[in-house]
Amino acid sequence: MSSPCHTSAVLVVFVALAVGVGAEQSKERSCDVVGEKNSESQMERALLKKLEPLSEMRFNVTAEKGETENYVYHFRVCREVNSTLHDFGGLVQTDRQNGKTTVIGRINETQVFNGSDWIMLIYKGGDSYGSHCSGEKRRAVIMISCKRGVTASSFSIISEEREKEQECFYLFEMDSSVACPAEDSHLSVGSILLITFASLISVYIIGGFLYQRLVVGAKGMEQFPHFAFWQDLGNLVADGCDFVCRSKPRNAPAAYRGVGDDQLGEESEERDDHLLPM
DSSP: OHHHHHHHHHHHHHHHHHHHHHHHHHSOOOOOBSSSTTOOOHHHHHHHHHTGGGTTOEEEEEEEETTTEEEEEEEESSSOSSTTTTSOEEEEEEETTTOOEEEEEEEEEEEEEEOSSEEEEEEEEOOBOSSSGGGOBOOEEEEEEEOTTOSSEEEEEEEEEOSSSSOOEEEEEEEEGGGSOOOOOOOOHHHHHHHHHHHHHHHHHHHHHHHIIIIIOOOGGGGSTTHHHHHHHHHHHHHHHHHHHOOSOTTSOOSSOOSOHHHHHHHHHHHTGGGSOO
16 A cells, blocks of 8 residues: 555655746746856846846847848847757847857856946857857847837847957847936925925825714715814904905995895884874
8 A cells, every 4th residue: 555655755746846847947047247156246236127127028130241141130138039948048140041040149148337328238158250250259249228218129230340359249239218317306396395285285185084974974064174173264364354455444334235224224213203292
């Protein structure tokens, strides 16, 4: 009876290992800055974080030189172009004539730095040159320029510098809003105070209304917080305006006298005069 149990335990362990390996393989690798592991500076980590919105996008550009050179360049930001190959290729060249692929730069040898409105991303450690540049490894330089309102666009190849003995490179450029500096707030101190005051008033009215309705059980106008106080205040303000803005003496009779109690009283006395004893 122990044999079936042992077999089941082995199967469970095998399945768990297979799932773990599959999950590890499906997880895409990201940029690793040149240097020792976890040696990125705070600035480099911040720049890689800014580039994260571009990591799920793929970019392609075709470059043709005469009849002998016809290539397609595939680029991803801090991700492998083909994750199934596990070659760390972040920028890959494909020859359209024979289908041959060449890794221009790898994400495990990344350099990144920036200016006021641009980010420079460099993939080093590409496949070695043949007869060019003393056979050194290729590298890709991608200039990401600021363009607000655009996640990413205009990916293109500018040039390939391969006539030197060393330090050859491929130069690309693209536009993206991730390279833009943070916009400064244009609100004045007065505007900020006004917004704060309006927010506090809104919280007071809404919170007081809910309290009066749900806790106190008030109805109608009584739901307004401190209704009696604001009612008295309104009356006092009206009296103050009437007193300050009055344009005639306080004891002056009105220009028009309507049918009031005082007129009715005087009229009544005049009509009763003939009833008095002689």
